[in-house]
Amino acid sequence: MTKTETVRLQGSLRHSLLKMYHSANAGHVACSLSCIDLMIASLIQHKKTTDSFILSKGHAAASLYVCLNYTGEISDAQLETFYKNGTSLPAHPAANKFQGIPFALGSLGHGLPIACGIAKANKLHSKTGPASDSAYAYVLMSDGETNEGTTWEAAHFAVRHQLDNLIVLIDKNGLQGFGTTDQVLGDTADETQLINLGFEVKQADGHNPGEMGKAIEDFKTSKNGKPKVLIANTVKGKGVSFMENKLEWHYLPMDAASYAHAIVELKEKYGA
Amino acid sequence: MRKAFSSVLEKMGSDEKIVFITGDLGFNALEGIRDTMKDRFINAGVAEQNMIGVAAGLAHKGYSVFCYSIAPFITYRCLEQIRIDVCYHKLPVFIVGNGGGYGYGIMGFTHHAISDLACMSSLPGLDCYIPSFTEEVESSLTQMLSAGRPSYLRLGLGRSKPAGLKTFESINPLLLSPQPEMTVMALGPLAASALETISKAGFEKKIDLFSAVKLPFANFNDKFVQSVKASERLLILEEHVSRGGIAENIALSLMNLGIMPKQFKAIPAAGYPGELYGDQNYHQRQSGLDQASILGILQNWLMQ
Known part of the structure; x- marks a missing residue:
């Protein structure tokens, strides 16, 4: 995918997201805009069929749905059922419906332990059957989510079991449910802390798929027994100026005027 | 175990x-x-x-x-x-x-x-x-x-299964009589304890005893229901609080079937009366789930 094509994709997936949220009159818009570029870099551009991808910040389900729509697993017609009664696409993912959603999460702090289990299974498989150590477990978390104690239980597990086939993607936008990360508990997704624990950590611009993709490629060549963390420095609500870095857009739905305004901005910025 | x-x-x-x-x-x-x-x-x-x-x-x-x-x-x-x-x-x-x-x-x-x-x-x-x-x-x-x-x-606490008992059903019959005077259901290891109590007292011919070993119950409407219909008296023992335990579950299922035993008693775990602590047998005694308490109830009911 060329750089221009990637930018167009960043725009078109944002467009789909806004359309879905507007039609559903739903919140969590800014949460999806924050991590959509990270999902393009990982799920769309780097995940192989043998890899697993888990969206641990399940409240950004719409971003997962538009990516799976792009890869062909979710149809346009299914996408239109988002939030509607009788849908397979609720606000947080539903289990047992799509291969691309191996784990349906929403309560925070569940994805990392599960991804550790998948990475550990891949390590065990490689000893008994066809080598699958090259299969990666990706898990996408929010920085607020790293407040959860399971992050630290799982982090120690990952280091102890040398899960260098685990790639943790942290959508670090500095805003959580009811305040900035500094106001709430401080930075629980701190690079130094993670390095000291035993992770290999890289930081990247969370809205530059090329830069994030490079980090993922580097991780894959680094079979050093260290689990990987990519801290994606993001802006909550990225792409729509009046939503950027605004806590309220974690929750607010768009009215007709905001939606129209947002779509115009996307066209200007991404040409989509 | x-x-x-x-x-x-x-x-x-x-x-x-x-x-x-x-x-x-x-x-x-x-x-x-x-x-x-x-x-x-x-x-x-x-x-x-x-x-x-x-x-x-x-x-x-x-x-x-x-x-x-x-x-x-x-x-x-x-x-x-x-x-x-x-x-x-x-x-x-x-x-x-x-x-x-x-x-x-x-x-x-x-x-x-x-x-x-x-x-x-x-x-x-x-x-x-x-x-x-x-x-x-x-x-x-x-x-x-x-x-x-x-x-x-x-x-839980493990006792050996008597040689004659072979079945392992969700509601597992341990004693069955042609004309039971009462039916006893006990959760897990308490059934082994109840079986000992009944055997020592020589009540085997008078009591149907079932153990609850697997939830949800797969064979509720079978020997157990027949026994309750015949004896019309049901005693349930469980080392578990009443809320969400087997007695609640069984009472509801019986009512749904329109079966109302004439006599019904459920003995659950009592928690911590007086906020005092002891060994497992102490807590069973506090709850009325120890062998002496169970024997007392059996004697009382069988004399009625």
Whole structure:
């Protein structure tokens, strides 16, 4: 995918997201805009069929749905059922419906332990059957989510079991449910802390798929027994100026005027 | 039952598709499993919630996973992980809690699990196994593994299964009479205790005794219902609080069937009267679940 094509994709997936949220009159818009570029870099551009991808910040389900729509697993017609009664696409993912959603999460702090289990299974498989150590477990978390104690239980597990086939993607936008990360508990997704624990950590611009993709490629060549963390420095609500870095857009739905305004901005910025 | 559990898992553990995870417990019990299973034996540390998530990930990739800890730690603390990671995704993860009920005795409140079944049996698609006898640990494990769905095994005090008893049903008949004067249902190991009490008193011909060993009940409307209809008197014993226990469950099921026994009594775990603590037998006595208390009730009812 060329750089221009990637930018167009960043725009078109944002467009789909806004359309879905507007039609559903739903919140969590800014949460999806924050991590959509990270999902393009990982799920769309780097995940192989043998890899697993888990969206641990399940409240950004719409971003997962538009990516799976792009890869062909979710149809346009299914996408239109988002939030509607009788849908397979609720606000947080539903289990047992799509291969691309191996784990349906929403309560925070569940994805990392599960991804550790998948990475550990891949390590065990490689000893008994066809080598699958090259299969990666990706898990996408929010920085607020790293407040959860399971992050630290799982982090120690990952280091102890040398899960260098685990790639943790942290959508670090500095805003959580009811305040900035500094106001709430401080930075629980701190690079130094993670390095000291035993992770290999890289930081990247969370809205530059090329830069994030490079980090993922580097991780894959680094079979050093260290689990990987990519801290994606993001802006909550990225792409729509009046939503950027605004806590309220974690929750607010768009009215007709905001939606129209947002779509115009996307066209200007991404040409989509 | 822990030793029986360990020796069965040592045999099962040679299967390359099984993983065993402990929450840093098992001294003097799980060493054999560890030696058999090698890198498929994982000590996940004092981090029970992560242990369940890891188990779900392993199960997703094709393993059958046993997770072991003390009953309260692996149920209450991990309830959300069991609900979402395991049950929601219908994975073969088997939760094993040692010392259900007041099993950890003088260790106290933190180590007891007297509302574990209320939590676990309400989870979607999860089976609860509460073996009554040591021999039923293997029966439980075999069923859990072959069912390949989420389950919880509550291990308690182990007594040997009398030679004549062969069945292992959800509601398992231990004593059946042509004309029972009363029906007794007891949860897991309490059924073994009740059987001893009834046998010592020579009441075998007068009482139908059933053990509740697997929830949800698969064979409710069978011998048990026939017995209650015949005796019209039902006594239920459980080392579990009343709310969410088997007595509530049975009473509701009987009412749905339009069956109202003339005499009905449920004896649950009483909690901690006076906030005082002792061994398992002490707490059973406080609850009226010890052998002397049970004998008193049986004599009383049979004299009426």
